[in-house]
Amino acid sequence: MLNIKNLQATIDNKHILRGLNLNIKPGEVHAIMGPNGSGKSTLANVLSGKNGYDIKGEIKYNGVSLSKLSTEERAQKGIFLAFQYPLEIPGVNTNTFLKTSLNSVRKAQGEKELDTLTFLKLIKEKASELGIDEKFLSRQLNVGFSGGEKKKNEILQMKLLQPKLSILDETDSGLDIDALRIVADGVNSYKSKENAFLIITHYQRLLDYIKPDYVHVLSNGRIIKTGDADLGVQLEKTGYSNIV
Amino acid sequence: MKTEDLKNNKEYKYGFTTDVENIRSPKGLSEETIRFISNIKKEPKWMLDWRLKAYNRLKVLKEPDWQKPKYPKIDYQDLYYYSAPKSASDKPKSLDEIDPKILETYKKLGIPLVEQKRLNGIAVDAVFDSVSVATTFKDELTKKGIIFCSISEAIQKHPDLVKKYLGSVIPISDHYFATLNSAVFTDGSFVYIPPNTKCPMELSTYFRINASETGQFERTLIIADKGSYVSYLEGCTAPMRDENQLHAANVELVALDDAEIKYSTVQNWYPGDEKGVGGIYNFVTKRGACRGKNSKISWTQVETGSAITWKYPSCILQGDNSVGEFYSIAITNNFQKADTGTKMIHLGKNTKSKIISKGISAGNADNMYRGLVEIKNKAINSRNYTQCDSLLMGNKCGAHTTPYIKNNNATSTIEHEATTTKINEEQLYYCNQRGLDQEEAVSLIVNGFCKEVLQQLPMEFAVEAQKLVAISLEGSVG
Amino acid sequence: MKQNYDFKIDKIKDLTSEEISLRKKNLDLFYQTGFPNKKDEDWKFSDLNSILSNNFNKIANNDFLPREKEFKIIDEFEHNFISLFNGKLISKDFSYEEKNKILIKNFDYKDNLVLDSKNSLYFLNNALATGGFSLEISKNYKLKKPLVVYNNFSNSLKEKIVNYKNSIILNENSELNLINYINNSSKENFMANILESIKVKKDSSLNNILINNSKCNCYFYKYIKSDLEKNSNFENYLLSSGLKFNKLDIEINLNEENSNSSVFSALNLINKEHQEIKTRINHNAPNCNSYQKVKNVLNDESKGVYQGKIFVKNISQKTDAYQLSKALILNDAAEFDAKPELEIYADDVKCSHGSTSGSIDLNSIHYLKSRGIPEKEAYQMLINGFLCEILEKLSEGKIKNFLKEKLERQINGY
DSSP: OEEEEEEEEEETTEEEEEEEEEEEOTTOEEEEEOOTTSSHHHHHHHHHTOTTOEEEEEEEETTEEOTTOOHHHHHHTTEEEEOSSOOOEEEEEHHHHHHHHHHHHHHHTTOOOOOHHHHHHHHHHHHHHTTOOHHHHTSEETTTOOHHHHHHHHHHHHHHHOOSEEEEESTTTTOOHHHHHHHHHHHHHHOOSSOEEEEEESSSGGGGTSOOSEEEEEETTEEEEEEOHHHHHHHHHHOGGGTO | OOHHHHHHHHSOTTOOOOOOOEEEOOBSOSHHHHHHHHHHTTOOHHHHHHHHHHHHHHHHOOOOOOSSSOOOOOOGGGSBSOEEEGGGSSOOSSGGGSOHHHHHHHHHHTOOHHHHHHHTOOEEEEEETTEEEEEOSHHHHHHTTOEEEEHHHHHHHOHHHHHHHTTSSSOTTSOHHHHHHHHHOOBOEEEEEOTTOBOSSOEEEEEEOOSTTBOBOBEEEEEEOTTOEEEEEEEEEOOOOSSOEEEOOEEEEEEOTTOEEEEEEEEEOOOOOTTSOSOEEEEEEEEEEEOSTTOEEEEEEEEOOOSEEEEOOEEEEOSTTOEEEEEEEEEEOTTOEEEEOOEEEEOSTTOEEEEEEEEEEOTTOEEEEEEEEEEOTTOTTOEEEEEEEEEEOSSSSEEEEEEEEEEOOTTOEEEEEEEEEEOOHHHHHHHHHTTOOHHHHHHHHHHHHTHHHHTTSOHHHHHHHHHHHHHHTTTSOO | OOOEEEOOGGGSOSOOHHHHHHHHHHHHHHHHHOSOOTTSGGGTTOOHHHHHHHHOSEEEEOOOOOSOOOOOOOOSSOOEEEEEETTEEEEEEOTTSOTTSEEEEEOOGGGOOOOOOOOHHHHHHHHHOOOOEEEEEOTTOBOSSOEEEEEEOOTTOTTEEEEEEEEEEEOTTOEEEEEEEEEOOOSOOEEEEEEEEEEEOTTOEEEEEEEESSOEEEEEEEEEEEEEOTTOEEEEEEEOTTEEEEEEEEEEEEOSTTOEEEEEEEEEEOTTOEEEEEEEEEEOSSSOEEEEEEEEEEOTTOEEEEEEEEEEOTTOTTOEEEEEEEEEEOSTTOEEEEEEEEEEOOSSOEEEEEEEEESOOHHHHHHHHTTTOOHHHHHHHHHHHHHHGGGTTSOSSHHHHHHHHHHHHHHHOO
């Protein structure tokens, strides 16, 4: 599904990714762990097509190069990024946003756009699965939401848009234990043979709930070690300094 | 502390005069006065012409009247424009030759030159009234090619540099007081830092106003050539006088490519007495040009003195990626008035500016922040951040904020925030409960309020500034 | 270059000789400076003289009353109305209200409205004003339906200036929702210069909305002087995108305790439109609140200006005053200027202001795009959100929906 070859990314003359290789197949869950400043969030940004990065190397998604695709085209093709810091957008109603987003994706995929009634029914259903109060949906997007509420909102969007590749950037940060469980349940319930996950995290915590097939250690812009779920557990005990 | 002690302490600590014979120019403003000044300083003809050009311009200019603090009309014909201590007429070669009375004066002010040389590693170019009387550390600086001397000396010895840069930031035809200065300036400091040189010590000038009825008109010019760095300190104290005295200095800074100038001021001139009688009018023009790419100019000021402070140290950000900063504390008590702030003019690409202003007003005083931030059309990707906080003590004083904001660019951002509050009573109570008396508590809280600015000052200055903050506000609460 | 004008007091009918001489005096005062220019601190960012001289050959005072008295009534919500044509009161309808509770008549120029302004447009208005209305709401009366004032301008006002005065009084414990509706769709350039006095008495509440029907070549100036008594409330919503030039100059005097005032504005300016919101809030009594939020989206070569001043008198302890201006600049030829001022003489107060201007937040755009929303739509969504937020405090209902729909049309093109 995703094939990254010798990926290099530079921003403001800082060389952040320095030759990263990664292959993800449908149905797999990959975790990327690494110390602060190793390039984890840059990888997430580059995959979602954020402007400002100077990129070399190759990223192929289902055989097609991503380099020429804009952020929204990537999203419409099923790449989803759960942001580490979801943005607060004053004045924009959460429901309006979700509906516009869903219909943009559906339209691009050749599906029929949903009318308001059908949409509301769908969103209520998804929200209740995640234990999100309906009232949130009529509030301004992420404005005044707590850290946990913002992250839940990200997972809600994931479940609504039904992406093929979901990238979770430090989704566990700022979550208490109950919220963490809800988020993890949300992810687990969406796991399938067709969908893949790339979970970016600093700690093992989230991986206790979402079992990865592969764990990669990112350091200085490269993957320096790959293992199975046990690698994460080991890292938690010994810290990064023994490996990096 | 006993009430009586407090009262004594509140009085101006530096209120004394030194008995030195003066050479004075004819009274009043005229071509004759200007020729007198130029002649006594043995200036070349080009300098005299420059002064006269300014004088002719001055004749058509009007004194500005838009400022908040109003002052009685100044009779420019009733002032002396030049006064120099006689003993300094034959320039002393070393500290030993300096009039012991002058040295004594500095000692009272807490700036013993001799000790400073040994202990602090600061080169001091001291201005006593209008003439530079002593310059130390010259040798060390000369080795690095750094020129640090009086502007009079620079006119004689480095005419090319002076001709090139004098008036290049504050043109002759600028506003009234700047032009007045250009016509009659007596002395001041000159600094030139050669390319790729970091000035090894903080350069410093202490100003004093001494003789009565003397307007003081310093002229300072600092040039940081490519890739150089200099930190300059200016400190002022003045003895007590009944009559108001005018101070209209001009300070010009030029930073070329990759150069940085840090200019710090602690201004503690005589503010007048508790009834508002006397005190200095401090009408100063300070302006810096970030002329080269990646250059930086940073102004820090602690203004606690003067009856009226009226000045706006500014930055013209011409070079791409250049940076301008302004950190200010202005404290007014009794009948003091301050109208101060800055201008940040963004011309180059990716230019950045930051303004942090703290105004504190007590007694019957009035304190105004006035500033301009302008991002021109070509200054793409530029940024400004401004924060102005005012603290009021009592309801007889005023705190005002008047920012002018002009953004003419779709890629640039200007952010401005301002707050006005009173001193937090909960905090006072907390301090009192821990055994601090009212004065100490106020001093502690106000210093906290000013922290962001105080920490910009070089160490030597920071301590003095903190003391000043406390002294200035004594008796204002409770 | 000074704007040319041709002002004649003798065009005005039925004046006593006393009135004529007073008007002449005012006209002379106007002639001393002409239209305000940038040398006047209050007009620093909006040089009216040069704006006019770039767009007008010669301005004359209007003496023309159109025969047509037809105009399109807003059908989105039920309302009372007053209809003015070129300033002249033509018709009124208060059929939703009780009789004898509302007094409406032509503005009486013998009442001589003194607004102590030094502005030359004030003198010009004194010299040339005709028409306008006086409205008074009785004690303890709360209007059941909103009142729309249709400010109709006929299509034949080319190079004319219309001057009039209004007076609005809300007596004790009364309530009014007022919508000033500017209605003109001609391509002709003309100017309107309106002075309005508003008195909000004890325990009363006035909601004052200003909105225009469509894009027009109007150069609009309105000066509002308002005086608030104890426990009163005065809210303003200013939505005037589409006027070629507009300066709304609002003075609010909080004269007695516990009164509240607010100013909200949302403007989306295009082409060479130039609009200014200028406020002066005088906290003359303790325990009053004032709140201001002004938002601009600036496209093309447009210019947005905010000049706001909060003045707090030394007796006005426990004042809570806030002002915020925000601008999105979408084009390098567009400009935003602000002068948010605080002048404070009381210490136990909470006063603050903030002003930000700059580009649209690209991280937010990225966030929306990462959810599959196309770029153009993402921009539109953010701009809508940015401006519509101004209406948030307004209570839900037909008026809010009407304003929201209008505002969205102003943003997305008429």
